[in-house]
Amino acid sequence: MFHEGESKENSVNFPSASRHVTTPDVETVVIGAGVVGLAVARALAEQGHEVLVLERHDGIGRETSSRSSEVIHAGLYYPPNSLKAKLCVEGRRRLYEFARENGVPHARYGKLLVATAEDERERLDVIAGTALANGVSDIVRLSKADVRAREPEVSAVAALFSPSTGVIDSHALMVALEGHIRGALGSVVLNTEVEGLAAPEGAPFEIATHSTGAQAGERAKLTARNLVIAASLNATRLGAMLGASSRYQPPETYPARGHYYALDGQAPFRHLVYPLPGDGWLGIHLTLDVAGRARFGPDLEWQQQPSTHFDDENGARRARFACEIRRYWPGLEEERLLPGYVGIRPKIYRQGEPAPDFAIHGIREHGIPRLVALYGIESPGLTSSLAIGAYVAAMLPR
Numbered sequence: 001m002f003h004e005g006e007s008k009e010n011s012v013n014f015p016s017a018s019r020h021v022t023t024p025d026v027e028t029v030v031i032g033a034g035v036v037g038l039a040v041a042r043a044l045a046e047q048g049h050e051v052l053v054l055e056r057h058d059g060i061g062r063e064t065s066s067r068s069s070e071v072i073h074a075g076l077y078y079p080p081n082s083l084k085a086k087l088c089v090e091g092r093r094r095l096y097e098f099a100r101e102n103g104v105p106h107a108r109y110g111k112l113l114v115a116t117a118e119d120e121r122e123r124l125d126v127i128a129g130t131a132l133a134n135g136v137s138d139i140v141r142l143s144k145a146d147v148r149a150r151e152p153e154v155s156a157v158a159a160l161f162s163p164s165t166g167v168i169d170s171h172a173l174m175v176a177l178e179g180h181i182r183g184a185l186g187s188v189v190l191n192t193e194v195e196g197l198a199a200p201e202g203a204p205f206e207i208a209t210h211s212t213g214a215q216a217g218e219r220a221k222l223t224a225r226n227l228v229i230a231a232s233l234n235a236t237r238l239g240a241m242l243g244a245s246s247r248y249q250p251p252e253t254y255p256a257r258g259h260y261y262a263l264d265g266q267a268p269f270r271h272l273v274y275p276l277p278g279d280g281w282l283g284i285h286l287t288l289d290v291a292g293r294a295r296f297g298p299d300l301e302w303q304q305q306p307s308t309h310f311d312d313e314n315g316a317r318r319a320r321f322a323c324e325i326r327r328y329w330p331g332l333e334e335e336r337l338l339p340g341y342v343g344i345r346p347k348i349y350r351q352g353e354p355a356p357d358f359a360i361h362g363i364r365e366h367g368i369p370r371l372v373a374l375y376g377i378e379s380p381g382l383t384s385s386l387a388i389g390a391y392v393a394a395m396l397p398r
């Protein structure tokens with residue numbers, strides 16, 4: 001990586017393609033140190049790649065990955081044979097194993113998916129069928145009395161119980177992944193924002209960066225043989241830079257916010273509790289973190305200019321949450337809901353459209369050798385992260 005000094009130019013000029021640089025500075029660059037970028041970098045590093053992860057913030061996992069429900073999903077909902085279904089089920093298996101072996105806090109609480117009205121029973125059957133088709137064979141059907149026995153405060157006419165659903169400390173997971181990357185001679189460089197990308201034919205990728213840290217604004221350029229874009233909400237922008245000279249058009253990203261409320265005081269639950277899913281989301285569910293603290297959310301708010309600011313004018317949001325939660329927990333006292341945090345989903349479809357699969361683009365989609373670009377890695381992206389890592393590593397053999 002060579003530094004260019006204190007240039008204040010806004011445009012990024014690369015050396016012309018005719019320069020034909022043949023020896024790249026780095027074998028593989030991964031843009032983004034969220035859980036997916038780190039899992040990809042770890043898989044590549046363990047496959048023998050010399051990997052450099054570039055991250056614009058001053059720490060790992062500062063965006064989508066630190067604002068999720070931290071649930072290890074079983075794989076109940078996703079269309080059979082989709083990447084979401086396959087990578088979730090495989091990722092879940094890998095995640096429990098990795099967490100056990102690396103001392104990452106996690107808890108296999110199990111989850112109740114509840115029907116709160118008679119006309120919802122049929123949907124439970126459909127979901128049970130999808131789960132089975134996805135290879136989730138441990139689902140148990142519960143009657144109203146079974147639900148009461150497991151969770152006395154939960155009201156439901158019937159439920160599915162998923163014993164393999166759990167939660168994980170996502171930050172500890174990312175710290176462990178970073179340790180693996182460094183142990184395999186890879187590195188994670190913070191405070192480094194990628195501002196320009198080019199893919200000259202027959203030459204390494206050209207990557208222009210600027211520092212966002214103490215030397216804010218300092219620019220640098222480097223070249224890499226392989227490139228992975230794991231930049232979540234910013235992936236479309238970066239993919240489009242490479243598409244500028246080809247006909248490649250990355251999928252558009254449509255951010256959708258989700259708010260969480262924490263439950264004040266002790267939670268009277270032992271399992272996660274989910275209502276039936278709605279269009280594009282899983283409903284206001286109850287999750288427990290690894291310490292057993294309860295939180296509710298996320299809601300779904302499509303916004304072009306999203307922010308992580310928690311807003312609740314006149315308590316209207318809290319009232320809406322309370323109303324949703326009381327469908328399965330009638331005993332909720334609304335004052336116990338405390339504002340929590342906001343996460344932003346990197347959706348690649350518009351409100352009202354059917355949810356597409358994860359988009360993991362290789363040469364077939366964009367025509368650029370040795371580039372993998374990931375888009376729309378929303379839930380179950382955390383659960384799938386280690387499987388996504390293995391999948392991407394297989395696309396970039398040494």
Ligand SMILES: Cc1cc2nc3c(=O)[nH]c(=O)nc-3n(C[C@H](O)[C@H](O)[C@H](O)COP(=O)(O)OP(=O)(O)OC[C@H]3O[C@@H](n4cnc5c(N)ncnc54)[C@H](O)[C@@H]3O)c2cc1C
Binds near residue numbers: 061062067
């Ligand atoms: C509200 C919510 C709840 C969720 N709940 C769950 C759940 O319970 N279970 C589950 O499995 N999944 C869940 N998910 C999905 C999961 O959180 C994501 O799929 C996952 O965190 C995505 O990780 P990522 O690494 O792709 O993205 P990110 O964590 O956003 O990482 C991308 C990184 O790229 C960096 N970056 C972007 N542009 C640049 C640039 N130009 N230069 C350098 N760095 C750059 C960013 O700073 C960021 O750190 C949830 C998501 C949301 C929003």
